[in-house]
Amino acid sequence: MSAVTARPVQRLVPRMRIWTGTRAIAEAVKIADVDVIAAYPIRPYTGVMNELARMISDGEFSAEIIVADSEHSQFEIAKHASAVGARTFVGSSGVGLLYAAEAITVTALAQLPVVALAGCRALDDPGNFGMEWNDTLVFRDFGWLVSWAKDAQEALDMTLVAYRVSEDRRVLLPHFVAVDGATITHIASPVSPPDERIEGFLPPYKPPYPLDPEYEPVTKAQHIAPSLIGTEQRKVVDVSMKRSRGVIEEAWRDFSRRVGRSYPPFLESAYMDDAELAIVTMGAYTKDAVYVGQKLRERGERVGVVRLRYWRPYPAQELRESLEDVKGIAVLDFSYSFGSPDMGGAFYNELRAALYEAYQKPLILDFLFAGGREPNVEHFEKAVEITKRAVERGRPERLVYWLTLRGEDI
Amino acid sequence: MSLQPIRTPKELGSIDYYTSGHRTCAGCGPAIGYRLATKAAGPKTVLLGPTGCMYVANGHQFLTSPYAVPWFHTQLGGGGAAGIGTAAAFRALISKGKRKREEINVLVYGGDGGFADIGYAGLSMALTYDYQRLLYILYDNESYANTGIQASSTTPWGATTTFTPTGKVKRIGNERMKKNVALTIAAHPGVRYVATSALYPPMDLVNKVRKALNSGGPAFIQILTPCPKGWFFDPKHTITLSRLAVETGAWALWEYEEGTFSLTYKPPKRQGLREYMRMQGRFTHLSDEDIERLDRVIEEQWKLWLESDRQRRIILPWTPPPTPL
Numbered sequence: 033m034s035a036v037t038a039r040p041v042q043r044l045v046p047r048m049r050i051w052t053g054t055r056a057i058a059e060a061v062k063i064a065d066v067d068v069i070a071a072y073p074i075r076p077y078t079g080v081m082n083e084l085a086r087m088i089s090d091g092e093f094s095a096e097i098i099v100a101d102s103e104h105s106q107f108e109i110a111k112h113a114s115a116v117g118a119r120t121f122v123g124s125s126g127v128g129l130l131y132a133a134e135a136i137t138v139t140a141l142a143q144l145p146v147v148a149l150a151g152c153r154a155l156d157d158p159g160n161f162g163m164e165w166n167d168t169l170v171f172r173d174f175g176w177l178v179s180w181a182k183d184a185q186e187a188l189d190m191t192l193v194a195y196r197v198s199e200d201r202r203v204l205l206p207h208f209v210a211v212d213g214a215t216i217t218h219i220a221s222p223v224s225p226p227d228e229r230i231e232g233f234l235p236p237y238k239p240p241y242p243l244d245p246e247y248e249p250v251t252k253a254q255h256i257a258p259s260l261i262g263t264e265q266r267k268v269v270d271v272s273m274k275r276s277r278g279v280i281e282e283a284w285r286d287f288s289r290r291v292g293r294s295y296p297p298f299l300e301s302a303y304m305d306d307a308e309l310a311i312v313t314m315g316a317y318t319k320d321a322v323y324v325g326q327k328l329r330e331r332g333e334r335v336g337v338v339r340l341r342y343w344r345p346y347p348a349q350e351l352r353e354s355l356e357d358v359k360g361i362a363v364l365d366f367s368y369s370f371g372s373p374d375m376g377g378a379f380y381n382e383l384r385a386a387l388y389e390a391y392q393k394p395l396i397l398d399f400l401f402a403g404g405r406e407p408n409v410e411h412f413e414k415a416v417e418i419t420k421r422a423v424e425r426g427r428p429e430r431l432v433y434w435l436t437l438r439g440e441d442i
Numbered sequence: 443m444s445l446q447p448i449r450t451p452k453e454l455g456s457i458d459y460y461t462s463g464h465r466t467c468a469g470c471g472p473a474i475g476y477r478l479a480t481k482a483a484g485p486k487t488v489l490l491g492p493t494g495c496m497y498v499a500n501g502h503q504f505l506t507s508p509y510a511v512p513w514f515h516t517q518l519g520g521g522g523a524a525g526i527g528t529a530a531a532f533r534a535l536i537s538k539g540k541r542k543r544e545e546i547n548v549l550v551y552g553g554d555g556g557f558a559d560i561g562y563a564g565l566s567m568a569l570t571y572d573y574q575r576l577l578y579i580l581y582d583n584e585s586y587a588n589t590g591i592q593a594s595s596t597t598p599w600g601a602t603t604t605f606t607p608t609g610k611v612k613r614i615g616n617e618r619m620k621k622n623v624a625l626t627i628a629a630h631p632g633v634r635y636v637a638t639s640a641l642y643p644p645m646d647l648v649n650k651v652r653k654a655l656n657s658g659g660p661a662f663i664q665i666l667t668p669c670p671k672g673w674f675f676d677p678k679h680t681i682t683l684s685r686l687a688v689e690t691g692a693w694a695l696w697e698y699e700e701g702t703f704s705l706t707y708k709p710p711k712r713q714g715l716r717e718y719m720r721m722q723g724r725f726t727h728l729s730d731e732d733i734e735r736l737d738r739v740i741e742e743q744w745k746l747w748l749e750s751d752r753q754r755r756i757i758l759p760w761t762p763p764p765t766p767l
């Protein structure tokens with residue numbers, strides 16, 4: 033070998049790693065220099081805690097990591113550490129999230145910017161490692177911000193942005209970063225970790241009223257007479273949620289500029305310019321949906337794809353603007369809500385509610401993939417086909433389809 | 443910094459950290475315990491309160507607060523986790539240079555429902571960690587008082603509560619024996635200090651709190667705190683009942699320090715339970731024989747308590763429950 037070496041091209045080609053989603057999120061937690069982590073095992077989110085425990089054991093960064101006795105304790109630990117002034121990380125999946133429900137509620141109402149990973153998984157019974165969104169969607173009314181990543185790269189980036197948005201004094205609300213179980217948590221894909229340009233993106237966390245004898249004593253979450261401040265207390269959370277929209281936009285603009293990847297804050301669209309039909313979904317299956325969109329475009333069909341990046345705050349206005357001109361929407365929905373309006377999924381009905389205020393209402397059909405059985409691109413193509421036929425006929429035969437069901441879809 | 447032992451109430455000084463601004467019942471034992479425990483801990487303390495009377499009755503419709511140090515609510519079953527989360531935050535922030543180095547007491551003051559039932563697993567988890575100056579105090583008023591006096595696992599045998607009423611068929615009321623929570627906590631090897639206490643003798647609680655905070659690890663104290671509403675007695679008798687509970691041996695005072703057991707109070711000549719129980723409305727349905735049979739159970743238990751004291755080791759004071767006639 034000659035002594036002459038090639039100059040590294042690192043600055044131009046970002047260094048890619050092959051990471052699972054949970055590994056990528058652990059990297060974000062490390063970059064955020066989180067202080068307190070509370071863990072409890074449940075698939076598929078567990079990997080993130082395994083990674084963090086390893087990083088801490090190897091001295092890659094320093095944090096208190098508590099192995100809790102339950103998810104309820106896990107979320108209470110994070111909530112209380114956050115009240116003192118520590119940056120915190122927790123997470124769970126499936127029934128674990130429901131077990132923690134009480135602690136999850138109060139975290140938002142106490143306005144503590146805890147960041148949690150929700151690794152979406154079907155709820156019991158029976159035990160099922162499949163992917164469904166219900167475990168996370170049930171927290172839609174609780175005052176948590178909920179964002180939904182489509183791959184490991186975005187999961188890493190979203191976690192960093194989650195801290196920035198949550199800890200912003202205009203927001204101070206906790207944040208779920210949701211990722212689809214297995215497809216994101218467990219599948220390794222190329223990830224480019226942020227470089228030094230990220231420095232300063234995340235200012236230190238300082239709660240306005242830390243629970244620390246160093247400051248004036250605060251009495252936090254004291255029992256109240258409802259007539260006194262009950263309504264105002266709820267309004268504070270409402271206003272924080274409203275304000276978070278602007279803060280989210282700001283944060284993604286700054287983040288995109290620093291890392292050189294461009295992220296639209298609320299919706300990501302493909303082929304939507306002159307689309308007559310749209311596929312609307314969230315998460316990992318977006319890539320398959322885009323593939324279907326591309327395929328159908330090649331056949332001359334005017335099909336586009338819209339993906340929600342946030343579930344809370346819900347991007348109602350953006351969805352209206354994006355979907356008002358389409359004639360039909362195929363919702364790829366991994367949620368259910370037994371007994372709901374038209375027996376559709378929670379994801380579907382929320383979209384219908386948002387589009388009720390649109391000046392022109394498209395036909396909206398729900399393709400509901402419940403129970404964790406994986407759909408494939410053929411199912412998605414079929415969904416578009418059914419939607420197209422309904423549009424041509426001017427009315428839908430039915431509103432909700434269980435395409436992965438074996439047997440009659442009653 | 444070590445907290446020094448206190449001999450007389452005067453030495454405690456006049457500053458209170460749990461003060462006016464609450465609306466507990468007159469003669470509320472848990473409130474008296476709160477006042478003493480917080481006085482013992484001093485100003486460098488964070489208080490955490492699981493739901494219960496010491497949450498709801500300490501809140502006030504006029505938005506006043508009885509706490510002169512930082513205080514935060516935790517869910518009924520969240521006491522253990524809340525203490526751990528708070529202590530972990532201080533340790534992380536201090537060790538990472540994000541906060542000035544200082545010893546902070548974390549004191550979680552929870553009821554028997556909160557700590558002995560719904561939050562028992564969380565408490566147990568917390569006591570397997572090694573956080574210093576983390577003290578869990580169970581104020582044992584022997585019922586879910588705040589929801590209207592329901593039996594918990596520390597309600598004594600024979601007590602009538604709204605979930606264990608005495609009736610035509612079920613004569614006894616609560617037929618479960620009181621769970622000895624503090625003994626189960628002593629089975630956690632990470633705990634440096636475990637004690638039981640009462641509002642009598644006067645400085646017992648204060649000094650146990652200070653010992654617990656000095657102990658160098660997580661600690662636990664279970665205080666028997668009479669509750670006029672749940673035990674049905676005149677509020678002026680709260681301290682008298684505390685004294686009788688200790689003197690009759692109904693409630694044994696002990697501490698367990700790094701593996702060494704000792705009784706901190708030995709009733710000189712144990713009196714029968716009769717006076718103690720007859721002052722409480724929750725036992726009025728019990729016959730004299732019922733009380734005598736309970737007396738014999740206590741008598742048996744005391745042989746074992748004294749033997750534990752002699753050996754400096756815990757022997758479980760197990761006795762068969764008094765079967766109703």
Ligand SMILES: Cc1ncc(C[n+]2csc(CCOP(=O)(O)OP(=O)(O)O)c2C)c(N)n1
Binds near residue numbers: 556
């Ligand atoms: C998860 C949950 N379940 C039930 C309640 C209702 N609740 C409020 S206070 C209380 C009593 C708690 O009893 P204890 O811990 O013994 O405290 P005490 O009321 O006796 O002071 C209960 C059951 C609650 N707040 N949270």
Ligand code: SF4
Binds near residue numbers: 467499669671
């Ligand atoms: S019910 Fe008992 S514990 Fe509750 S405030 Fe009244 S006396 Fe105190």
